[in-house]
Amino acid sequence: MMIHTNNYILNIKELWDDVPEEYLSHKERYENAIKKAFIVLKVLRQLHTGNIQITDHRTPTNVYSIQDGIFRNVNPLLIHIGLFWSTIAAQASTEQQAEWLQPDSSMIGTYVQTELGHGSFIRGIETTATYDSTTDEFILHTPRLSAYKWWPGGLGNTANACLVMAQLYINGTCHGLHIFLAQIRDFDTHKPLPGIKVGEIGPKMGFNTADNGFLGFDNHRIPRTNMLMKNVQVLRDGTYVKPKHDKLTYGSMLLTRVTLISDLAYQLSKAATIAVRYSAVRRQSPIKSNEPERQILDFVSQQHKLFITIASSHVYRVVGLWMWNSHKRVTADIHEGNMGQLPELHALACCLKAISSRDASALVEQCRLACGGHGYMMASNLPQIYAYTTAAVTYEGEYTVLLLQTARYLVKFWRLAAEHKPLPQNFAYFEDYIKKNFEQWRNSPEGIIEGFKAIVAGKTKAAYDTLQCNLRNGREFEEAWNMASVQLTNASEAYARSLLCEVFWKETVQLSTKVSKSLAIVLEQLAELYLMYWALEKHGDLLLYSTISRNDIEALQSRYEELLALIRPNAVGLVDAFDIRDEVLCSTLGAYDGRVYERMMEEASKSPLNEDVVNESFHKYIRPVTMKNKL
């Protein structure tokens, strides 16, 4: 059957709430979300098996993004769909995949890595998987409270299986972290299997329908063939066959970090759509005293808050796609046994995931604040988008921890440059910086890109010099590294920003040759705005590390303000072009028709506190006080 997914899903009545989710209890929210999750899963399975086919690939509001409207919060099957299956597909052997990746599988899975005691430092994970050659099984065990798994989405009540990250022991030797498939609940009764202690972790800032859970194993046995064996094997006699690269087990984290960049672009486009449309409807204060009140979008300071959000959404969409293609290329190489590009991909994914999540959460919050008091209403949907987005700063690799991974990569290349050894072309600017081959500053996108590279070189040099100084003073490497870590993260952050500017500008210039002249002008304005915004934000760094002058900065400021004025007439068109349906946006402030105040009143009328003219608490608590004091 050919279907138009949007219409099909919009017409499934059980997917759309009459009562806003905020009025439900924690338990009711989950139950409501899981009901919807299985309806969505059924549609996804029908799509997968070809029983129904999508006809509306054109819009971003396809079956994936429309989920944001259905759940408003998070699909409890997010990890089942997003991480469980993809990890099996990437890390299980061909035979395992044939057995487990069945469209009618009974498994509802999750990805179980983090423990109460360890999230970032995964080598410190304490759950063990000990091979018992007499029975050909692994014994999964949680030795102490800190080893309890904690956080996995869908684990609390929903999952009956999981991929567990545990330390592999064979004959008393620890071989480090490996991934194991474990059934944890009975497929029929859903009761935890013997030796399994599992539950939900309680309310959080957001993600409240994600069903995050805890899990402990009491000597729980699984077959040997349940270790994911594409890259590494344990044979029947206990022989350990090493992987070609010892970080291949971390592949799921790498892939999720890459996909997250595009997801964050989408969250930014939602926030920008709400705030820009609202700013076109909202009027507050005249600009000239004899004029009527103006649309708040006409205030240049408001444009400064919002247009960078539109531009950043485009940046992360473009860079997300660029990273996705790199990931595809590197994965194909790894498949051929060539691991050469993996360190670079890891370094890029780490800093770009860190910066994209930090930018996205800061800009979503900026959009919320730009909507004044009404942005504080849950019905604006901005608080929910913020709660969802800010979680990404922590999960799948915490911000600072990931920046420090990229710093390792930068320091390696700085060392090569400092020792006058050959450098890859993309780090040739390190050598230029050392030789003081500084370009004359140009107030253009290309000039800003060069300026950002000078900042990367200057900050990497500063961090490297501090590191060396600490080492010369007799510190151990790890201690010296910790002492330099503020400077190291600064260098990484600068590297990410320089990549974002360069990739976005180059891709935009290329794209501009393929679209109409009028569209090309707007796209280039957005790209230029992004570069100017960050050049001005980082003008202190540019003064320190590049040849920019005070006059250049003043000229940049003027051009930036000119760009705000040029983009203003297209602002609403630009967010309309994100093409996000009202049902997905779920916002009283951001709907396409601009009926902001009417929608706010309609939503307020849904409050259970408006059901009775006089709430019963009046009789219990208020009346005893008020009845005595008649006026």
Ligand SMILES: CCCCCCCCCCCC(=O)SCCNC(=O)CCNC(=O)[C@H](O)C(C)(C)COP(=O)(O)OP(=O)(O)OC[C@H]1O[C@@H](n2cnc3c(N)ncnc32)[C@H](O)[C@@H]1OP(=O)(O)O
């Ligand atoms: C639309 C979707 C929505 C999706 C929506 C998603 C919803 C929520 C999902 C949340 C799911 C989760 O959070 S799942 C849990 C995610 N957890 C994490 O991300 C934990 C973060 N921690 C880590 O990744 C790791 O522990 C590290 C990288 C920080 C450190 O690991 P380590 O094992 O101690 O590393 P170490 O021995 O120091 O060695 C570091 C060396 O390994 C290399 N290395 C480290 N990791 C990797 C890697 N992945 N790939 C290649 N290489 C790597 C480094 O370059 C470095 O090389 P060299 O420099 O030595 O050469």
Ligand SMILES: Cc1cc2nc3c(=O)[nH]c(=O)nc-3n(C[C@H](O)[C@H](O)[C@H](O)COP(=O)(O)OP(=O)(O)OC[C@H]3O[C@@H](n4cnc5c(N)ncnc54)[C@H](O)[C@@H]3O)c2cc1C
């Ligand atoms: C909404 C949400 C969903 C999640 N879903 C899952 C899931 O499905 N499966 C799963 O396994 N996990 C999941 N997680 C867990 C998540 O991956 C971890 O919380 C994350 O990796 C960070 O680890 P941590 O909580 O231990 O933080 P910590 O590592 O304890 O970080 C705390 C602070 O210490 C600092 N720090 C730590 N180490 C260093 C260092 N080496 N150098 C400098 N500073 C350091 C950090 O920068 C941070 O400021 C989820 C988390 C959240 C919030």
